Amino acid sequence: MDGLESGRINLQGLVQQWLNWDKNEKTKKEIADLAQDLEKNGKELEKRLLQRMEFGTAGLRARMGAGNSMMNDLTIVQTAQGLVQFVLKDKPEVRQKGIVFGFDGRYNSDKWAKISAAVCINEGIPVYLFSKTCPTPYVPFSIKYFGATCGVMVTASHNPKDDNGYKVYWENGAQIVSPIDKGISQSIAENLQPLGTSWDISEVESSPLCKDPYSEAMEGYNKALNSLCLHRDTNGSSTLKIVYTAMHGVGYPYVQEAFKAFGLPQPIPVDEQVVPDPEFPTVKYPNPEEGKGALLLATKKADSVGSPVIIANDPDADRLAVAEKLPNGEWKIFSGNEIGALLGSWLWACFQKKNSGVPASDVYMIASTETLTGFKWMGNKADELEKKGKTVLFAFEEAIGFMCGTNVLDKDGVSAAAVMAEFANQLYAQNLTLEKQLEAIYTKYGYHLSSNSYFICHDPPTISRMFDELRNMGGQGKYPDSCGPYKIQSVRDLTVGYDSSKADKKPVLPVSKSSQMITFTFENGCVATLRTSGTEPKIKYYTEHKPDPSKGLDRAGAERELEDIVNKIRQHFFQPEKFGLIPRPDA
Ligand SMILES: O=P([O-])(O)O[C@H]1O[C@H](COP(=O)(O)O)[C@@H](O)[C@H](O)[C@H]1O
Numbered sequence: 001m002d003g004l005e006s007g008r009i010n011l012q013g014l015v016q017q018w019l020n021w022d023k024n025e026k027t028k029k030e031i032a033d034l035a036q037d038l039e040k041n042g043k044e045l046e047k048r049l050l051q052r053m054e055f056g057t058a059g060l061r062a063r064m065g066a067g068n069s070m071m072n073d074l075t076i077v078q079t080a081q082g083l084v085q086f087v088l089k090d091k092p093e094v095r096q097k098g099i100v101f102g103f104d105g106r107y108n109s110d111k112w113a114k115i116s117a118a119v120c121i122n123e124g125i126p127v128y129l130f131s132k133t134c135p136t137p138y139v140p141f142s143i144k145y146f147g148a149t150c151g152v153m154v155t156a157s158h159n160p161k162d163d164n165g166y167k168v169y170w171e172n173g174a175q176i177v178s179p180i181d182k183g184i185s186q187s188i189a190e191n192l193q194p195l196g197t198s199w200d201i202s203e204v205e206s207s208p209l210c211k212d213p214y215s216e217a218m219e220g221y222n223k224a225l226n227s228l229c230l231h232r233d234t235n236g237s238s239t240l241k242i243v244y245t246a247m248h249g250v251g252y253p254y255v256q257e258a259f260k261a262f263g264l265p266q267p268i269p270v271d272e273q274v275v276p277d278p279e280f281p282t283v284k285y286p287n288p289e290e291g292k293g294a295l296l297l298a299t300k301k302a303d304s305v306g307s308p309v310i311i312a313n314d315p316d317a318d319r320l321a322v323a324e325k326l327p328n329g330e331w332k333i334f335s336g337n338e339i340g341a342l343l344g345s346w347l348w349a350c351f352q353k354k355n356s357g358v359p360a361s362d363v364y365m366i367a368s369t370e371t372l373t374g375f376k377w378m379g380n381k382a383d384e385l386e387k388k389g390k391t392v393l394f395a396f397e398e399a400i401g402f403m404c405g406t407n408v409l410d411k412d413g414v415s416a417a418a419v420m421a422e423f424a425n426q427l428y429a430q431n432l433t434l435e436k437q438l439e440a441i442y443t444k445y446g447y448h449l450s451s452n453s454y455f456i457c458h459d460p461p462t463i464s465r466m467f468d469e470l471r472n473m474g475g476q477g478k479y480p481d482s483c484g485p486y487k488i489q490s491v492r493d494l495t496v497g498y499d500s501s502k503a504d505k506k507p508v509l510p511v512s513k514s515s516q517m518i519t520f521t522f523e524n525g526c527v528a529t530l531r532t533s534g535t536e537p538k539i540k541y542y543t544e545h546k547p548d549p550s551k552g553l554d555r556a557g558a559e560r561e562l563e564d565i566v567n568k569i570r571q572h573f574f575q576p577e578k579f580g581l582i583p584r585p586d587a
Pocket residue numbers: 057058156157158314318319373374375376397399401532533534535536540
């Protein structure tokens with residue numbers, strides 16, 4: 001029997017298994033229809049059935065549809081069964097402590113949180129199942145607050161409306177990393193056969209094992225916010241108008257409560273975008289990271305009410321975007337790195353005021369250059385430091401993720417919104433602005449310029465070819481030693497575990513074979529990283545360049561040089577025409 005033939009039999013077996021197992025008529029029909037014409041749809045069926053979703057940067061995340069590689073009722077039943085069996089073995093105390101389940105406003109999120117809860121209840125495990133949509137950070141908060149064993153948030157954050165996802169948090173309140181994620185995946189593979197009882201969600205909420213954590217979590221969360229609020233005395237008399245958008249997601253009622261907890265006047269909502277809507281009707285991408293397009297309605301609203309500051313959450317309210325009206329009337333949308341610098345310096349200044357005796361060496365801020373990409377790494381790093389008695393003030397990443405304090409061991413757009421509002425208030429009361437404050441930070445610490453973007457590619461083998469070519473661009477088995485006229489000093493490849501700058505050629509950060517990530521350090525000091533996204537079909541790049549006046553490079557010169565380097569990287573390293581990569585669309 002040739003490979004093709006055996007592949008087909010395998011595929012037919014998988015189709016049959018799907019049809020036997022799936023109880024959702026819609027997704028079952030999807031596979032049945034495709035299977036009508038195996039010649040025509042073989043490739044599509046292989047894509048859907050041969051592979052399962054894997055835990056990436058932020059849990060499972062995929063398109064909703066029929067098949068093992070997609071988010072649907074059956075894969076959720078299987079995931080929950082695997083998770084529950086793993087937890088029962090690894091943490092038998094879960095029978096007393098329970099599991100937290102939250103969900104966003106996307107299609108199916110509510111149902112999939114309930115299916116997961118049903119799988120727990122059937123095993124006698126108590127659940128804290130939110131009765132309403134909640135921000136992602138409420139799940140990690142609730143795990144610690146109620147002393148639960150773990151938690152799940154059903155969300156695909158800011159992804160396109162056809163996607164959904166499953167974020168898993170462990171008992172420390174941080175997202176799972178290896179080896180737990182591997183253990184859960186293994187357990188899912190061992191518990192694929194859906195139990196008849198796993199599909200029935202009719203009695204979940206009336207079960208004595210099911211508790212709605214909504215009110216208590218809300219109260220506990222806002223009490224805990226106290227530790228981040230410094231100016232309640234003056235917040236109430238603030239005259240600064242702040243416009244807020246939830247990007248059709250879950251954030252608004254929670255941000256309102258957080259502002260109350262800070263004693264701040266309420267933000268002015270972008271009415272069309274503050275109620276959860278799975279269609280995300282007013283934006284092309286519900287991603288405040290995409291800049292002007294995503295914030296169009298917010299800037300309109302702010303212009304009409306005379307507000308100089310906009311605060312935005314992504315749809316699951318773990319990210320924060322900030323924009324400010326410049327004196328020339330244009331809106332500046334701050335990058336994640338800029339917001340990171342602003343919030344970091346603010347939290348540090350506040351901390352010093354409150355804790356004059358604590359040595360700076362015991363106080364930490366975390367950025368994703370010290371860990372692999374993803375808040376799951378930073379959340380666990382923060383936990384590790386706290387367990388050593390250190391204070392973790394702040395963690396942030398370029399992708400507009402901010403963790404102020406450690407009430408939540410993940411990025412939290414709700415607390416960050418309140419902290420940012422208090423901070424902006426203080427600045428405006430002194431006739432300052434966020435932009436002016438950022439300039440002051442640059443003057444003190446030096447300019448850090450960056451230019452980040454991505455290409456879209458839907459075909460993982462093409463992405464592998466692109467990266468492999470890059471690994472051999474300087475000759476067989478050799479990385480390139482330049483990009484256009486720019487000489488490369490060192491290369492770090494975290495996919496294969498190589499760092500030319502280290503004596504033993506081993507990188508300090510862990511190797512992650514399942515994702516691509518190469519960092520080039522140029523002789524002129526510019527650093528560029530190319531990596532595959534773990535949540536979207538994107539190849540991202542990040543660059544940073546610092547002007548060095550001693551080398552005659554002022555800010556404008558460094559800006560020009562960075563732009564040129566980025567163009568060369570796009571052209572020579574990505575080779576978009578050759579690999580059919582799609583440039584970032586206009587938002
Ligand atoms: O999407 P969210 O808000 O859940 O955020 C998640 O995905 C982001 C993008 O990851 P990637 O570059 O691999 O796509 C990460 O930066 C973030 O830490 C993670 O929590």
